[in-house]
Amino acid sequence: LSLSLSTHLTSYYISYWPVRLCSSVAKGVGGTKMGSPSRRSASEVTSMLELKPHPDGGFYKETFRDSSISLAKSQLPPQYKVDRSISTAIYFLLPSGSVAHLHRIPCAETFHFYMGEPITVFELHDDGLVKLTVLGPDLGAGQLPQYTVPPNTWFGAFPSKDVQSYSPDGRSLEIAPKRDPEQHYSLVGVTCAPAFQFEDNEVAASIDLFALAPEAKPFISYLAPQ
Structure with a gap:
């Protein structure tokens, strides 16, 4: 058989x-004919998907909130500040010249690459460990189509090609020349479980993170809110 x-x-x-x-x-x-693919601008994608500015940078739209299961605050660890659904999903677009500022949330956050250029996720763990992960379409270059940031981890993101070079330990960072944000952007999906709530979102102060990982100062300065 x-x-x-x-x-x-x-x-x-x-x-x-x-x-x-x-x-x-x-x-x-x-x-359409091969060799002439339609490439939409960031503004077109933002309009078609009805995205709006995200407080941490970039543009987003919540596309799903699973209310089939509701979790009371009393059922969750203390870092969860309000009741919530079991999970949420969003679109997230990050144009060239923008970053997703360093922040942390109590739940795991999974990125799914959809279209555009690769995007790099920067993580800073409580023990000072620095980790950079590139999401994108080129598996041969080590890019991933999906990646999960662990709960309670400081993280931010930037368009990979906005950075010309860097060291994996975060000690050095060289910004690339400015590029057209209409033509250069990344579109990803982000799933949170339990559900994301803005009440939980903790934005980083650069001075606090310098103490946590002084060697990563170039990246912290780049990604921390100004």
């Missing part, structure tokens, strides 16, 4: 997929 199934699938792929591939190449996505 296993051999028969394997033979059948091999025959299927050989006979079917080349036809599908040739058809796709000829038509392109949505029937």
Whole structure:
């Protein structure tokens, strides 16, 4: 049975997929010609998805709040300040020249890469550990399509190509020349469980984080609210 199934699938792929591939190449996505893909500006994406400015930087829209299960504050650890749903999901767009400022929340936050340029998530843990993770479409370059920031972790994000070079330990950082934010941006989704509530959102003061990780001062200065 296993051999028969394997033979059948091999025959299927050989006979079917080349036809599908040739058809796709000829038509392109949505029937457009290859070589001329439609690239929407940041303003167009913001308008079409009805995004609004996020207090921490960038633009967002909450797309889902799962109220099928409600959690009372008394059921949660003390860092959760209000009652909430079980989970939330948002769109988040970050244009070139902008950053998502350093902040932390009590729940885990999962990023899902959708379109545009890669985006880098910077984490600063309570023990001073610095971690940088790049989300994007290029798996061969080590970019990830999904990444989860642990609960109660200071983190921020920036368009990866806005930074020309840096050291993984956060000790050095060189900003790239300015780019057109309409053409250079990242669109991701963010899922929180339990649900995100602005009452929990703690914004970082750079002076406090300098004491936590003095060697990461370049990144803290770059990502902390001014």
